[in-house]
Amino acid sequence: MALRAGVLGLGVMGRHHSRVLNGLEGVDFVGVYDPADSVPATIERKPVVKDLHEFLDMGFDYCVVAAPTVYHLDIARSLAERGIHALIEKPVASTSDEATELRALFAAAGLIGGVGHIERYNPALQSARARIEDGLIGEIYQIATRRQGPFPGRIADVGVIKDLASHDIDLTAWVAQQEYVSVNARTAHRSGRDHEDMVIAIGTLSRGTIASHTVNWLTPFKERTTIITGEKGALVADTLTADLTHYQNGVIENTWEQASTFRGVTEGDMTRFALNRKEPLLAEHEAFRDAVLAGDPQGIVTLEEGSRVVEIAERMALDGMNYKL
Template sequence: MIVLRAGVIGLGVMGRHHSRVLNSLEGVEFVGVYDPGTGVPSSIQGKDVTKDLNRFLDMGLDYAVVAAPTVYHLELGRALAERGVHALIEKPVASDAASARELRAIFDEAGLVGGVGHIERFNPALQSMRQRIEDGLLGDIYQIVTRRQGPFPGRIADVGVVKDLATHDIDLTAWVSQQTYVTVNARTTHRSGRQHEDMVVAVGTLSNGTITSHTVNWLSPFKERTTVVTGENGALVADTLTADLTYYANGTTGAAWEGVSSFRGVTEGDVTRFALDKREPLRTEAEAFRDAVLSGDTSGIVTLAEGTEVVVTAEKLVADGQSHRLT
């Protein structure tokens, strides 16, 4: 069996989780971490944490997970590509669209696998939702609504809520519907005294005419992670905090009231909560990237091209929100 040598760049919250998963991933040897910051441990999962990038790259890596602050993604991605190392880069793939496009070009020209850590794609509820939509459960898709709210994350300093959180919803919406964004509009607020937006309400239209709306903030005292897809046959509701998926079918019972029956509306029919195999999304993502490196088949991961489109859409939302900001 081929064993790939993998390391992690950045030992923040996500870097620690990636280290844990890689250390127990079949077919992978976790070799260590690079993080030049102060206050990080000297080892994790029994492996050294080095503050020297060249020393890290000299470990003979097959691939690395980049979990450093977004502003460093382009620089680190370039260094990895120059050494022939495949990379899974945490979302957003870059701070801006130009940097994202450059990263994509660097990895394409080097013939390396580049992926983006949009972990929501690997949530069991959304994976099941995507498959059921593809199988025709909902029929035509009319609308996708997401709500992503929670307390302020102290780990974020270099981007606003659009690029940190709304990028999840941009990616998963395009992915579950197999459509692209055609138009987007947004309203944003700056309530926490930072230079970046901390709340956004966004609407959009997808390539097949599906309409979308996204409510995202990190100033809510409670956590919510909900995706609702409404189609001609009913609605699918995914709670990605609990990885639950529920189907609300349109009612089929006829209306006795003639005035109502003449209006072709719908009522609630059967409700089904699907039993899902609830595997950890980060481990599923890690397995998919490992397999992509081994086979060269990137159909099971979020590619740099897809990650770039997410950043492009996010930038449009930020710009539109700024253009409508009251002064």
């Protein structure tokens, strides 16, 4: 029997979620909730309902929460009361306190809760993670990310840290399989909004890997790059094109005895891997569907992990605001 699923919020991501759910094997896409006057009456030939209780009365096994972040906790509370599992768009909540409360609601109800950190399902990062586990680049020394582009009109309730840098926080910890133990940041407000629109952050992970993140909404081109440097070489992931390139350390013969204490790194072979480029949003939905069916959150971004991202993002924002020379 197919799982009954719906979407709350019909913005840009809500429409994408609706499209994927409508064609997802093993799922019956029932409809969407959005109270705005501007939304259509149907999406993917399914009804768009403006009353939340009327919508939930349609009966769901799970829902996708794609409403503005400020509403996530209230919507999650309504879903938990009805015993409905939820995949919640990132950031999981507006604050770390709200994220903790949301997580407790789902834990108490015995429900599966996931967070839509879609970059984890990008083929380039999935492949990078697997190759790191196989020892391709050895110990990870550094992870550097660049996530830049023009301002998106769809964002109004959070700054660039929680909207964009949250991707980098999550993917860095996940790829390295380490926790952040420290983070520092510098932020800027250049577009006249209350929220920051630029950030440069550095962090240290639990096994000594250092991380850096350059993120903004003010660059007139789009960039989504992750560089993972290790003892045996580096991996470069472009999540816009889902390309993964491996740069191997060169093999050199050291004949100078005085220099033997340091073996310099030189350029070696470069390989761009052929990848199966499944749409990340589809992969995310397949993982969440399977988690609900199995009653096991393995394979999804958990509410605990999503809450940790919000906590790190808050530290970045606070450090960026408080810095003075």
